[in-house]
Amino acid sequence: MATVGVVLLLLVLTRFLAAADVFCDNLKTVLVTLPNNTSSSPVRFATAAFGQAPDIVYAFALCRGDIVGVVFNESYCRECVRNMTDKVLNAAPREQCYKDTYHDYGDRCILVYSRDDIIAPPSGENGGDDTPAERWNDKNVTGDVDDVRLITSLTRELLVQTVEKAASAAPRRFATGIMDSGTTFPMVRSLAQCRPDASTVDCLACLRRLLGVVNATMSLRMGAQINAIRCYFRYEAYRFYGGEATLRLTPPPAPSLAPTPAKRRSMSKLWAIPIVILLLAAAAFLCFIFCSRRITRKRRGKAGEEQLVWQGKNSEFSMFEFEQVLVATNNFSEENKLGQCGFGTVYKGQLPEGSEIALKRLAPHSGQGFTEFKNEVQLIAKLKHKNLLLGS
Ligand SMILES: *[C@@H]1O[C@H](CO)[C@@H](O)[C@H](O)[C@H]1NC(C)=O
Ligand SMILES: *[C@@H]1O[C@H](CO)[C@@H](O)[C@H](O)[C@H]1NC(C)=O
Ligand SMILES: *[C@@H]1O[C@H](CO)[C@@H](O)[C@H](O)[C@H]1NC(C)=O
Numbered sequence: 001m002a003t004v005g006v007v008l009l010l011l012v013l014t015r016f017l018a019a020a021d022v023f024c025d026n027l028k029t030v031l032v033t034l035p036n037n038t039s040s041s042p043v044r045f046a047t048a049a050f051g052q053a054p055d056i057v058y059a060f061a062l063c064r065g066d067i068v069g070v071v072f073n074e075s076y077c078r079e080c081v082r083n084m085t086d087k088v089l090n091a092a093p094r095e096q097c098y099k100d101t102y103h104d105y106g107d108r109c110i111l112v113y114s115r116d117d118i119i120a121p122p123s124g125e126n127g128g129d130d131t132p133a134e135r136w137n138d139k140n141v142t143g144d145v146d147d148v149r150l151i152t153s154l155t156r157e158l159l160v161q162t163v164e165k166a167a168s169a170a171p172r173r174f175a176t177g178i179m180d181s182g183t184t185f186p187m188v189r190s191l192a193q194c195r196p197d198a199s200t201v202d203c204l205a206c207l208r209r210l211l212g213v214v215n216a217t218m219s220l221r222m223g224a225q226i227n228a229i230r231c232y233f234r235y236e237a238y239r240f241y242g243g244e245a246t247l248r249l250t251p252p253p254a255p256s257l258a259p260t261p262a263k264r265r266s267m268s269k270l271w272a273i274p275i276v277i278l279l280l281a282a283a284a285f286l287c288f289i290f291c292s293r294r295i296t297r298k299r300r301g302k303a304g305e306e307q308l309v310w311q312g313k314n315s316e317f318s319m320f321e322f323e324q325v326l327v328a329t330n331n332f333s334e335e336n337k338l339g340q341c342g343f344g345t346v347y348k349g350q351l352p353e354g355s356e357i358a359l360k361r362l363a364p365h366s367g368q369g370f371t372e373f374k375n376e377v378q379l380i381a382k383l384k385h386k387n388l389l390l391g392s
């Protein structure tokens with residue numbers, strides 16, 4: 001019984017060790033290619049995959065985007081990556097090949113390997129869903145309250161712009177920035193980079209997800225490097241990258257306003273105020289004209305209005321004799337009838353000079369309708385439209 005147990009245990013153990021060895025062998029095969037492949041690539045990026053599930057290994061290495069200069073050159077990139085692969089390969093056996101996803105997010109290069117397909121484009125909409133690795137400077141931004149507020153908000157703006165610039169910078173997806181707050185605080189420098197195989201959309205989504213890590217509390221810190229598998233950004237109050245910054249941010253001319261991005265946005269809408277005032281003035285003017293005309297008409301009319309309308313002395317209206325209407329509507333013929341509405345019938349007609357008219361005739365037996373008809377005519381008279389004619 002005991003022997004069986006030991007044999008079983010040995011079987012399980014050797015199977016486990018064998019599996020672990022296959023993965024480790026695959027990993028070694030992959031890691032050996034990365035230093036040269038990464039440094040010889042124009043974008044300083046290389047991927048590799050080897051083996052079969054469940055022991056398949058996916059890996060990539062990436063050198064920082066500014067490693068193209070005289071000092072940080074191709075061989076520097078190779079050495080940087082080789083140092084990282086050596087760290088894995090030379091680790092004590094117990095620590096070697098022990099994780100499903102391993103990452104080494106260095107200053108100048110990064111190395112990631114996994115059983116998961118980290119080479120494929122991200123599945124979600126956030127440019128990946130791995131937990132960000134955060135490295136913060138312990139020190140806070142110093143200075144008086146207004147300066148600190150200005151510096152942190154400008155740093156935020158700097159990061160937002162750097163991230164956007166990096167995402168659109170094909171094929172390397174890399175950007176650097178510098179911000180001068182105009183205070184005694186040193187210039188803040190920023191860097192953002194995605195894997196060069198990322199699309200603009202995925203790169204932006206990935207970096208924006210990382211920006212979310214910089215909350216109100218953490219934005220006081222003097223620097224940080226935040227990494228995910230497919231992207232990272234970094235900012236510091238000292239020079240940490242080579243070459244010229246690709247973007248530069250300076251505070252707006254009046255520092256006493258301490259303009260946050262939101263304030264600047266609302267100020268840019270100031271031009272809208274004169275337009276609104278103009279529109280209000282125009283409306284008031286039109287209203288004044290309209291009302292005063294109504295008032296004078298009322299004062300003038302009041303008692304005599306009804307007569308004026310009916311007697312055709314209102315010069316703004318054309319008056320027609322009943323005979324003219326009979327001719328126009330072909331004696332109110334059935335075929336000229338357009339419809340029935342309220343207390344009258346509407347007819348189509350044509351005046352001798354050719355214009356088409358619509359004409360409403362009060363129903364002959366509508367006693368109560370006469371008042372309403374009169375009201376309607378008076379209303380129409382007040383409307384004063386050139387296409388309205390009056391008649392009885
Ligand atoms: C990598 O490149 C260097 C320099 O070109 C060369 O000496 C070395 O043999 C290469 N290594 C591999 C694994 O190809
Ligand atoms: C990467 O290295 C391997 C092995 O040295 C080689 O077969 C392959 O072509 C290289 N890939 C690139 C993109 O250079
Ligand atoms: C890269 O830089 C190193 C020093 O950092 C130098 O020794 C080497 O010659 C340079 N290589 C090339 C190809 O420029």
Ligand SMILES: *[C@@H]1O[C@H](CO)[C@@H](O)[C@H](O)[C@H]1NC(C)=O
Nearest residue numbers: 076077078079080081083108
């Ligand atoms: C690689 O590691 C060696 C030894 O630790 C170190 O001297 C060298 O600066 C490292 N190179 C890079 C590029 O990190």
Ligand SMILES: *[C@@H]1O[C@H](CO)[C@@H](O)[C@H](O)[C@H]1NC(C)=O
Nearest residue numbers: 138139140141217218220221
């Ligand atoms: C930085 O600021 C935070 C929030 O005000 C505070 O909790 C923390 O102690 C500060 N850290 C240092 C090193 O001053």
Ligand SMILES: *[C@@H]1O[C@H](CO)[C@@H](O)[C@H](O)[C@H]1NC(C)=O
Nearest residue numbers: 134213214215216217218219
């Ligand atoms: C800000 O982020 C830090 C680190 O990620 C976290 O510990 C802290 O709880 C966050 N604070 C707020 C107010 O969300």
